[in-house]
Amino acid sequence: xxxxxxxxxxxxxxxxxxxxxxxxxxxxxxxxxxxxxxxxxxxxxxxxxxxxxxxxxxxxxxxxxxxxxxxxxxxxxxxxxxxxxxxxxxxxxxxxxxxxxxxxxxxxxxxxxxxxxxxxxxxxxxxxxxxxxxxxxxxxxxxxxxxxxxxxxxxxxxxxxxxxxxxxxxxxxxxxxxxxxxxxxxxxxxxxxxxxxxxxxxxxxxxxxxxxxxxxxxxxxxxxxxxxxxxxxxxxxxxxxxxxxxxxxxxxxxxxxxxxxxxxxxxx
Ligand SMILES: C[S@@+](CC[C@H](N)C(=O)[O-])C[C@H]1O[C@@H](n2cnc3c(N)ncnc32)[C@H](O)[C@@H]1O
Numbered sequence: 001x002x003x004x005x006x007x008x009x010x011x012x013x014x015x016x017x018x019x020x021x022x023x024x025x026x027x028x029x030x031x032x033x034x035x036x037x038x039x040x041x042x043x044x045x046x047x048x049x050x051x052x053x054x055x056x057x058x059x060x061x062x063x064x065x066x067x068x069x070x071x072x073x074x075x076x077x078x079x080x081x082x083x084x085x086x087x088x089x090x091x092x093x094x095x096x097x098x099x100x101x102x103x104x105x106x107x108x109x110x111x112x113x114x115x116x117x118x119x120x121x122x123x124x125x126x127x128x129x130x131x132x133x134x135x136x137x138x139x140x141x142x143x144x145x146x147x148x149x150x151x152x153x154x155x156x157x158x159x160x161x162x163x164x165x166x167x168x169x170x171x172x173x174x175x176x177x178x179x180x181x182x183x184x185x186x187x188x189x190x191x192x193x194x195x196x197x198x199x200x201x202x203x204x205x206x207x208x209x210x211x212x213x214x215x216x217x218x219x220x221x222x223x224x225x226x227x228x229x230x231x232x233x234x235x236x237x238x239x240x241x242x243x244x245x246x247x248x249x250x251x252x253x254x255x256x257x258x259x260x261x262x263x264x265x266x267x268x
Contacts, residue, residue, distance in 0.1 A: 001102075002136070003138060004137050008113045011212055012148065013213065017054060026054070029061065030104060031063070031107050065095065085119055113144040116166075146187075150249070172186055182254075205223050211247070217233055
């Protein structure tokens with residue numbers, strides 16, 4: 001039976017690669033690499049470094065294909081993502097059937113952890129549901145951007161007995177911050193959704209960009225005090241490097257002040 005390994009490689013530092021991931025990397029016959037037109041050189045370099053550093057026997061093959069383009073102008077965001085996943089599934093199915101021997105081991109290196117805001121698992125599930133090519137799947141967890149962020153700020157993700165909302169900048173801006181949840185993790189935020197927090201003096205932000213890499217940036221404090229600084233630092237870094245990946249925790253400070261919501265809901 002073919003096997004497909006989805007290997008979480010951590011969110012930026014080669015030292016985030018776990019022993020389990022190293023064991024898995026050394027089992028692989030074929031790595032499937034999706035090349036994106038906007039793929040950042042640094043991220044490609046990190047994947048290469050991981051293979052060179054942790055794989056003993058260099059007899060593996062790399063099959064690189066162009067990732068299908070996603071329609072970023074589409075008004076219907078969810079439908080555009082669905083179309084893109086379908087195109088990806090068709091392509092990967094062809095690759096698994098055509099490039100992997102009946103007892104071969106294929107792998108996809110997944111940034112951070114495969115369970116968090118990553119489309120690899122849903123795409124693989126869709127291929128298996130199609131039933132045209134049979135393979136086993138093994139998921140190797142990785143250090144997520146959230147774990148890296150909390151570690152670098154030395155904070156616990158949740159407070160005792162409390163829940164945490166993990167969401168995107170787009171959703172926070174559109175749906176607001178639920179009263180019942182004191183802590184929110186925001187990912188995939190191109191627009192600094194923290195700017196719209198209703199009571200910025202009573203909310204702390206723990207922000208990190210390029211976590212785990214030599215370019216790592218960290219800022220923490222009340223949104224009212226450090227929000228503008230984060231915007232400035234973020235814009236300058238994005239300009240300098242041409243891309244940015246950042247994540248943050250918004251934490252309501254205990255006390256009488258209540259943060260009702262995120263104002264200025266936008267659906268961008
Ligand atoms: C498509 S998601 C992938 C998340 C990944 N699977 C994980 O476990 O962290 C990409 C988002 O993750 C966050 N992210 C990933 N790597 C990061 C890093 N090194 N520093 C800061 N944020 C990061 C950013 O919010 C980015 O927009």
